[in-house]
Amino acid sequence: MTPERLKELIRIPVRPRGAPTILSRESETHEDHVAERLVFDFGEGPVRGLLTRPAARLGPFPAVLYCHAHGNRYAIGASELLAGRPSLISPYGPLLAREGLVAMSVDMPTFGERSHESEGALAKALLWQGKSLFAMMLADLLSAFDHLASRDDVDAGRIAAFGLSMGATQTYFLAAIEPRIARAAHLCCYADLASLIETGAHDLHGIYMTVPGLLAETSTGRIAGMVAPRPQLICTGDHDPLTPPAAVEAAYAETLTAYREMDAADALIRLSQPETGHEETPEMRRAVLEFLNAMT
Known part of the structure; x- marks a missing residue:
């Protein structure tokens, strides 16, 4: 699977x-930080961005493309960067600014200021x-990402992707298809989809994730493996029904195989929390900050 084939399979519109x-x-x-509110034209109507x-x-500075979560809280969207959400310890935006x-984050379709239409x-x-x-x-x-890479205050060679839940899925898919993403960190949404289907757990995911024909050609593990040899942090909780x-x-197993084939196993970091559900833990927060601060 190549990035070009994955984009074709998902049918990402050409812009x-x-x-x-x-x-x-x-x-x-x-x-200790500056907050920007931006309204973009991506070609299909205005999109709010918070920075x-x-x-x-x-x-x-190094930068993070922050992919916001779902959680059936459609009103939050990009506001998660500044206001957080219940599954996070605290908002990441001001914290990352203090770290340099x-x-x-931008509102995904049906979220934030785009929530007038249902998912x-x-x-x-x-x-x-x-x-x-999707x-x-x-x-x-x-x-x-293109906006971040174009900014005078951002080092285009040091842009990471990060997210929790829906944002986690978007993070490793995005890093698989965009080689300029320097590293990827994701929380609470990494699991083999075929295995989830066997137990019925796939129905816990939103319909946004439905990509016809995806599993006939690839899998979660292989898509995340396409990030290799770039650094990747995977955090999951054993009591999370999504993982x-x-x-x-x-x-x-599939992601690790891909990293080993690239002689980059040390760049793949995994943190499993045995007593954790679908939420960030202090250990995850420390791991994320250490991982992202490696760019500074």
């Missing part, structure tokens, strides 16, 4: 690459048209 048009921009300076950056230090990193309605309409909601999401994230241990092991 002109390069920095997207910014329709508006507002900045708010805090003691945090260090307040006092000079760039260019720029971070940006189910949009996903069904797109599937009937031979498209997918492809639309990844296309938006690729456009967001049951057997399904995680099946995926990890």
Whole structure:
């Protein structure tokens, strides 16, 4: 599987690459960080983006493309970067700015300021048209990445992707198809999909993840393996119904094989939490910060 074939399989819409048009921009300076609100034109209507950056230090800085979660909380969207969510210890945006990193998140379709349309309605309409909601999401994230890479205050060679839950899935898919992503860290949504189908656990995922024909050609473990030899951090909880241990092991075996084939096994980091469900733990937070700070 090549990045080009994976993009074809998902049917990611072809858009002109390069920095997207910014329709508006507002900045708010805090003691230890600056927050920006941006409105982008990705070609299919306005999209809100929220960005945090260090307040006092000079760039260019390493950056994080922050993929927000789902959690059936459609109103949150990109606000997760600044306000957090129940499954996170605290918001990442101001924290990463204090660590010397720029971070940006954009509203996914049906989330945040785009929640006027329901996930189910949009996903069904797109599937009937031979498209997918997941492809639309990844296309938006690729456009967001292009904005980060174009900024004067960002080092385009040091941009990571990170996310929890839905954002985790987007993170390793995105890193698989975008070789400029320097490293990928994800929490609470890494498991072999075929194994989940066997137990019925796949139905816990949102319909946004439905990509026709995906499992006929590849798997979670092999897609995450396409990130090799770049560093990747995988965090899961054994009591998370989305990441049951057997399904995680099946995926990890394939990902590890890919890293070993690239002589990069040391770049693959795994943290399993035996008593944890679908939420970030202090150990995960420490691992993520150490992993991302390796870019600074």
